[in-house]
Amino acid sequence: MLLTRLIVLLFLTGHVFAKEPPDVECLVVHLKYVNCNWNKPRIPNVNYTFASWFHHDKKASDCTTYVSENSTVTGCSQPYDNLISQRFLTFYTLLTHGNETFERDHNLKQRVQLYPPSHLTVKNGSDFNLWFYWNQTALNCVESEVRFRTNNKKWDTSLVSNGRQSYCINLPSSSAQYELQVRSMLGSNCGESLFWSNWSEPAVWGANNSIDANRINVSASVWTPFLYVVGGVTLILLVIMLLYHERLRIIPIHPKPSLVLSDIEDWLQFSKGLKGNFKDNYNEHACPVREYCHVSQTDSESSDGSTFSVTTDQTDFSVSMPVSKSEDLSTSFSSSTSAVSTQEEQQIAV
Numbered sequence: 001m002l003l004t005r006l007i008v009l010l011f012l013t014g015h016v017f018a019k020e021p022p023d024v025e026c027l028v029v030h031l032k033y034v035n036c037n038w039n040k041p042r043i044p045n046v047n048y049t050f051a052s053w054f055h056h057d058k059k060a061s062d063c064t065t066y067v068s069e070n071s072t073v074t075g076c077s078q079p080y081d082n083l084i085s086q087r088f089l090t091f092y093t094l095l096t097h098g099n100e101t102f103e104r105d106h107n108l109k110q111r112v113q114l115y116p117p118s119h120l121t122v123k124n125g126s127d128f129n130l131w132f133y134w135n136q137t138a139l140n141c142v143e144s145e146v147r148f149r150t151n152n153k154k155w156d157t158s159l160v161s162n163g164r165q166s167y168c169i170n171l172p173s174s175s176a177q178y179e180l181q182v183r184s185m186l187g188s189n190c191g192e193s194l195f196w197s198n199w200s201e202p203a204v205w206g207a208n209n210s211i212d213a214n215r216i217n218v219s220a221s222v223w224t225p226f227l228y229v230v231g232g233v234t235l236i237l238l239v240i241m242l243l244y245h246e247r248l249r250i251i252p253i254h255p256k257p258s259l260v261l262s263d264i265e266d267w268l269q270f271s272k273g274l275k276g277n278f279k280d281n282y283n284e285h286a287c288p289v290r291e292y293c294h295v296s297q298t299d300s301e302s303s304d305g306s307t308f309s310v311t312t313d314q315t316d317f318s319v320s321m322p323v324s325k326s327e328d329l330s331t332s333f334s335s336s337t338s339a340v341s342t343q344e345e346q347q348i349a350v
Contacts, residue, residue, distance in 0.1 A: 021102035022048065024093050027195070028112040031083045031138060036093055037067070039074035048095040048102075050076040055090040084138065087112060088191065113195040117144065117165075117182045120203045130169040132180050132203060139163055141190030147199070148180040162187040177206030 022038035029035050038044065051060040067075035080086060087108040095102040117134040125131045136142050144160040146167045160167060172178060182200050186193040
């Protein structure tokens with residue numbers, strides 16, 4: 001009797017479990033599509049067909065993208081337009097397998113999860129503060145939370161007000177390393193969500209003023225050859241400028257010398273008699289000179305010149321100099337005339 005009751009109980013319990021509908025959970029993902037899953041508390045034994053619609057829709061929409069687990073369909077991702085306002089309406093789901101159908105309604109107002117913030121960057125501002133910036137959709141509806149740490153120590157968290165996509169760390173230390181991450185969710189002014197996004201990729205700033213390790217490696221690999229070339233060219237230019245400056249300093253430029261009598265007097269200390277020979281004389285007269293065996297003197301001197309006779313054993317020669325000769329000829333012959341006149345005076349005295 002006891003065994004019979006146990007068999008009947010197991011049969012009824014199994015029948016109830018077989019008829020239990022799958023637990024469908026839906027979530028609005030980044031205000032782009034609705035993601036529904038029915039793999040909890042366990043994966044179903046059959047593949048269901050999924051359809052969904054919002055209140056006031058004329059017909060249900062069949063699933064376009066199924067999600068499977070262990071070759072069994074366990075979910076669906078269905079895109080919708082204008083989900084930022086449609087999520088306030090009742091959402092309906094329908095699972096079908098053969099003659100079995102399971103329909104359920106959902107309230108998606110607070111079941112929204114955004115993607116992690118993107119393009120997280122860090123900048124050392126002109127106010128000597130450290131600024132972090134990021135991008136997120138639905139700017140006026142999003143509030144954010146940041147977490148940061150110094151030198152890999154414990155995380156500190158801070159909330160950022162709605163619509164703001166930046167965070168400031170005042171007067172950072174140049175010897176410390178700062179790491180920051182951010183996550184977002186819809187704020188209360190747009191129907192507050194219950195779900196935060198995942199944390200973003202970290203942004204790191206330290207002694208080398210870097211953003212993150214991957215960007216540093218890529219940036220260094222791209223700019224290193226260029227910096228080498230610029231550094232080499234700059235060094236060559238500096239060497240050329242230095243050599244040119246040294247040449248100008250060591251080899252000064254002297255003025256071109258000119259043959260001026262005052263300059264010659266300064267260079268060479270002439271005696272007064274020798275200095276007179278350098279002066280121009282334009283008053284000398286041409287004088288013919290003859291040499292004879294007998295000494296005779298004729299005191300005839302015209303306005304154009306005078307004649308002297310000198311007895312020597314040498315051949316006769318005569319020199320005549322007009323007054324109109326050039327300056328150079330007059331100067332050269334004046335010394336010769338002076339020498340001849342001296343010899344005549346000696347002979348006359350004899």
